[in-house]
Amino acid sequence: MIDNPYYTDAVHQDFELISVGRLDLEEGGVIPDLKLAVRTWGTLNEAKDNAILIPTWYSGTHQIWADAYVGEGHALDPSRYFIVCVNQIGNGLSTSPHNTDDDAISMSRFPRVRIGDDVVAQERLLREHFGIDTLALVVGGSMGAQQTYEWAVRFPAKVLRAAPIAGTAKNTPHDFLFTETLNEQIWSDPGWNGGEYASHADVVDGLTRHAHLWGTMGFSTEFWKQEKWAALGFESMDAFLSGFLEPYFTAMDPNDLLSMAWKWQRGDVSRHTGGDLAAALGRITAKTFVMPISEDMFFPVRDCAAEQALVPGSELRVIEDVHGHLGLFAVDPGFIPQVDAALAELLDTPIAR
Numbered sequence: 536m537i538d539n540p541y542y543t544d545a546v547h548q549d550f551e552l553i554s555v556g557r558l559d560l561e562e563g564g565v566i567p568d569l570k571l572a573v574r575t576w577g578t579l580n581e582a583k584d585n586a587i588l589i590p591t592w593y594s595g596t597h598q599i600w601a602d603a604y605v606g607e608g609h610a611l612d613p614s615r616y617f618i619v620c621v622n623q624i625g626n627g628l629s630t631s632p633h634n635t636d637d638d639a640i641s642m643s644r645f646p647r648v649r650i651g652d653d654v655v656a657q658e659r660l661l662r663e664h665f666g667i668d669t670l671a672l673v674v675g676g677s678m679g680a681q682q683t684y685e686w687a688v689r690f691p692a693k694v695l696r697a698a699p700i701a702g703t704a705k706n707t708p709h710d711f712l713f714t715e716t717l718n719e720q721i722w723s724d725p726g727w728n729g730g731e732y733a734s735h736a737d738v739v740d741g742l743t744r745h746a747h748l749w750g751t752m753g754f755s756t757e758f759w760k761q762e763k764w765a766a767l768g769f770e771s772m773d774a775f776l777s778g779f780l781e782p783y784f785t786a787m788d789p790n791d792l793l794s795m796a797w798k799w800q801r802g803d804v805s806r807h808t809g810g811d812l813a814a815a816l817g818r819i820t821a822k823t824f825v826m827p828i829s830e831d832m833f834f835p836v837r838d839c840a841a842e843q844a845l846v847p848g849s850e851l852r853v854i855e856d857v858h859g860h861l862g863l864f865a866v867d868p869g870f871i872p873q874v875d876a877a878l879a880e881l882l883d884t885p886i887a888r
Contacts, residue, residue, distance in 0.1 A: 541786040542627040564646025572628035577613030589620040590675040590682035603865035610878035625794035632790035674698040681802035688804040697821040720744035746784040755830035755859030816845040823849040
């Protein structure tokens with residue numbers, strides 16, 4: 536276990552660690568006592584039919600949802616819904632490589648975790664801890680979209696509505712390769728030492744290079760051409776890299792990032808149907824809005840639209856944002872209103888089961 540001040544309630548506020556017990560993993564490993572970091576808003580009604588689940592994305596926690604997406608005046612309104620945000624396994628708040636106190640799975644020996652493992656754990660948490668059997672909506676961005684698809688395919692009877700934002704049901708070869716280049720920046724750091732580094736300072740150089748690659752693909756070519764960093768208060772491209780992206784990623788634990796990246800690379804609901812993606816997405820009964828970002832270079836609109844066409848009764852709702860994939864951080868004032876409008880329409884859509 537390595538102490539890291541980034542993963543504390545001073546930075547990520549108002550969450551509770553809830554044990555869901557032993558989790559047997561798809562890849563054959565075991566987490567003996569899985570603890571999930573959970574943030575909730577609102578009140579579960581007597582019928583327990585107003586619950587919304589938010590899974591988190593790579594590097595992200597519940598905090599971005601608290602800061603930008605959830606609140607009165609938003610579609611995700613705690614005065615109407617009981618909203619549960621579950622931090623994914625490996626993100627630094629839930630059980631992760633850097634914070635486990637079990638020597639058998641610590642640091643680089645942390646077991647391989649898949650998107651399906653997250654969803655199985657979340658279903659157990661909702662059912663056993665909150666008594667929730669049906670979700671009014673599952674909504675998540677990026678890796679949260681991967682989990683949204685997994686929910687809708689694995690537990691179709693439990694998901695009434697689904698909104699995968701800026702993510703795919705099956706990861707593409709290009710996305711796999713790019714994620715590998717992110718990993719390589721960490722692996723190539725001289726202080727890495729196979730993952731058993733002595734202190735966080737030993738791997739800052741690798742995390743800095745990792746951050747620069749996010750600048751390359753996380754933000755779009757239009758973001759850089761239009762110098763959108765200026766609207767965020769930075770004087771130059773270099774100032775934006777050193778003042779925004781570098782501090783964000785260098786604060787994090789590299790083993791946690793690598794654990795999430797392995798999972799991200801292998802996100803694929805078609806493993807439920809022998810590799811047949813159409814059959815897997817055909818299982819979805821939730822009313823689904825597929826919501827790509829127009830300039831996303833990780834998950835282009837064409838990839839998301841091709842999958843959307845395989846989801847019965849689904850609709851494509853493109854979010855226009857030149858920031859690209861990292862528009863998910865809601866840095867453009869026009870981003871959240873588009874998300875709110877789509878989610879409000881989806882939540883107001885009657886569901887007949």
